[in-house]
Amino acid sequence: MTDALFTYVLRLADDAAILSQRLGEWCGHAPTLEEDIGLANVALDHVGQARALYSYAAEVEGKGRDEDQLCFLRVERAFRNCLLVEQPNGDFAQTIARQLFFSAFMLPFWEKLTGSSDATLAAIAAKAEKEAAYHLRHASEWTIRLGDGTAESQRRMQEAIDLLWPYTGELFEADDTVSQLVAAGIAVDPQGLRAGWLATLSRVLEEATLTLPAQGWMQTGGRDGRHSESFGHLLSEMQYMQRAYPGRNW
Amino acid sequence: MYTQALNARETETSAPEDAERLAAFQARIDAEEKIEPNDWMPAAYRKTLVRQISQHAHSEIVGMLPEGNWISRAPTLKRKAALLAKVQDEGGHGLYLYSAAETLGVSREELTEQLLSGRAKYSSIFNYPTLTWADIGAIGWLVDGAAIMNQIPLCRCSFGPYARAMIRVCKEESFHQRQGYELLLEMCRSSEEQKAMVQDALDRWWWPSLMMFGPSDTHSTHSAQSMAWKIKRFTNDELRQKFVDATVPQAHFLGLTIPDEKLAFDAESGHWTFGEIDWDEFSRVIAGDGPCNRERLTARQKAHEAGAWVREAALAHAEKRAARRAAAQVAAE
Numbered sequence: 001m002t003d004a005l006f007t008y009v010l011r012l013a014d015d016a017a018i019l020s021q022r023l024g025e026w027c028g029h030a031p032t033l034e035e036d037i038g039l040a041n042v043a044l045d046h047v048g049q050a051r052a053l054y055s056y057a058a059e060v061e062g063k064g065r066d067e068d069q070l071c072f073l074r075v076e077r078a079f080r081n082c083l084l085v086e087q088p089n090g091d092f093a094q095t096i097a098r099q100l101f102f103s104a105f106m107l108p109f110w111e112k113l114t115g116s117s118d119a120t121l122a123a124i125a126a127k128a129e130k131e132a133a134y135h136l137r138h139a140s141e142w143t144i145r146l147g148d149g150t151a152e153s154q155r156r157m158q159e160a161i162d163l164l165w166p167y168t169g170e171l172f173e174a175d176d177t178v179s180q181l182v183a184a185g186i187a188v189d190p191q192g193l194r195a196g197w198l199a200t201l202s203r204v205l206e207e208a209t210l211t212l213p214a215q216g217w218m219q220t221g222g223r224d225g226r227h228s229e230s231f232g233h234l235l236s237e238m239q240y241m242q243r244a245y246p247g248r249n250w
Numbered sequence: 251m252y253t254q255a256l257n258a259r260e261t262e263t264s265a266p267e268d269a270e271r272l273a274a275f276q277a278r279i280d281a282e283e284k285i286e287p288n289d290w291m292p293a294a295y296r297k298t299l300v301r302q303i304s305q306h307a308h309s310e311i312v313g314m315l316p317e318g319n320w321i322s323r324a325p326t327l328k329r330k331a332a333l334l335a336k337v338q339d340e341g342g343h344g345l346y347l348y349s350a351a352e353t354l355g356v357s358r359e360e361l362t363e364q365l366l367s368g369r370a371k372y373s374s375i376f377n378y379p380t381l382t383w384a385d386i387g388a389i390g391w392l393v394d395g396a397a398i399m400n401q402i403p404l405c406r407c408s409f410g411p412y413a414r415a416m417i418r419v420c421k422e423e424s425f426h427q428r429q430g431y432e433l434l435l436e437m438c439r440s441s442e443e444q445k446a447m448v449q450d451a452l453d454r455w456w457w458p459s460l461m462m463f464g465p466s467d468t469h470s471t472h473s474a475q476s477m478a479w480k481i482k483r484f485t486n487d488e489l490r491q492k493f494v495d496a497t498v499p500q501a502h503f504l505g506l507t508i509p510d511e512k513l514a515f516d517a518e519s520g521h522w523t524f525g526e527i528d529w530d531e532f533s534r535v536i537a538g539d540g541p542c543n544r545e546r547l548t549a550r551q552k553a554h555e556a557g558a559w560v561r562e563a564a565l566a567h568a569e570k571r572a573a574r575r576a577a578a579q580v581a582a583e
Contacts, residue, residue: 030557033311040334050327051327054327072326092557146560146567149564248440250325
């Protein structure tokens with residue numbers, strides 16, 4: 001059970017850390033000053049979540065590692081984040097589509113996790129839930145603006161939705177790790193969140209005059225450490241300092 | 251940050267002001283009253299403030315780039331969070347400063363256009379590159395430190411909206427300054443290799459930081475009017491001296507050497523005397539030939555161009571919504 005809990009918390013931590021890494025790339029380059037601030041703020045929330053989750057994963061593991069060792073000193077195949085969060089920023093529409101898919105899942109996820117029998121996870125979820133509500137509102141409002149904006153913005157937003165859609169299946173995967181923890185009242189059954197997630201997306205996309213893609217084939221592999229080609233580049237940048245100067249204090 | 255805009259004189263383009271109104275205005279200033287946006291003010295006062303506040307705003311925005319350069323490579327999650335929060339603060343300062351400038355009748359779009367076309371200036375300091383992680387600490391300690399010296403007096407600036415914006419900005423900058431110093435302290439204590447990295451950062455940022463205060467008083471007679479209007483309260487050299495006096499002991503506490511052979515403590519005056527700034531470099535960087543001038547402007551232009559379709563979409567959507575609301579109202583009547 002300890003191994004399963006470690007893996008489960010690590011997956012959540014990796015999701016948050018990798019998404020914050022991507023969002024941070026926008027800083028100073030966003031379409032408006034408000035978005036420079038807004039996206040940095042969303043990135044910051046995810047750094048905070050990553051820190052709490054990595055620290056807890058390290059505690060569960062009990063091998064004396066800390067948040068930074070887990071984030072900066074694991075190799076590509078050891079990362080357990082879903083493929084969606086590592087997808088490159090692309091244009092602003094792609095970043096917004098990634099935020100929409102992810103936050104529409106994470107808000108009900110954190111809500112449910114507040115009822116976890118694991119007190120630490122429940123406490124982390126209680127904080128993250130408030131943040132996710134804001135992230136979903138931000139992504140939904142932009143999806144609507146871009147979808148129901150100009151012909152160009154509608155085309156870009158629909159293309160972004162279609163491009164990232166195959167990475168959403170992974171959010172609902174439940175392997176043995178998840179099933180065991182669901183049975184113990186610790187984890188959330190992601191399958192139970194699918195209907196609500198689809199309802200949220202349908203509502204937002206309809207108002208945005210966009211089309212929900214057909215179910216279709218879904219990508220998988222992130223939870224087993226099989227990532228996109230671009231992921232190694234993300235890690236080499238993120239981990240540069242810890243790799244170049246091992247064992248130093250910063 | 252960044253009062254270099256106060257070193258240029260306004261060209262007299264407007265009609266001469268009414269002497270009586272001018273005298274009444276000056277009397278309010280002398281009585282330390284705040285001038286508010288709807289109050290009468292001389293055209294040159296308005297123009298000086300628009301230029302000063304907008305250059306300050308531009309500096310905050312361009313300043314996000316050298317620091318943003320290290321967000322993806324911050325060495326720990328704690329430092330990444332602090333850096334993200336700091337760069338976000340700079341964006342926030344840019345926002346309120348553009349808003350303060352707008353109270354003087356100039357739009358943010360107009361000011362942005364001036365920046366992107368290269369007509370408006372921003373602080374010369376941001377035309378230097380951030381080469382190592384220690385540069386992030388050095389910017390907090392030295393650049394924000396110098397900015398605070400400039401900005402604390404601006405909290406008492408005669409123009410109300412600018413003065414009030416500065417109160418909040420100064421609180422945040424002072425936090426950034428301590429954070430930068432703490433980052434360097436941690437590095438200096440951790441290993442000789444890291445301490446050498448910090449020394450290298452100090453070597454590269456020291457002189458450009460002193461240049462942030464602008465030309466020496468002997469070459470800058472232009473600030474007399476700004477002083478009389480109480481936009482500026484101290485001369486460039488007075489502020490530069492305050493900065494050197496405050497910073498040298500902090501460098502010594504870190505065990506670092508200030509890259510100035512002429513630096514010496516004058517017991518009689520109680521001040522640190524220092525060598526001559528390379529004014530050729532200063533003029534060159536201000537004129538556009540610093541290490542990163544072109545890069546910084548290009549990055550801003552690219553972000554603006556790449557984001558144009560997003561801003562157009564937001565506007566189009568807002569118009570559609572307004573039209574639908576209006577149509578619904580008509581239908582209801």
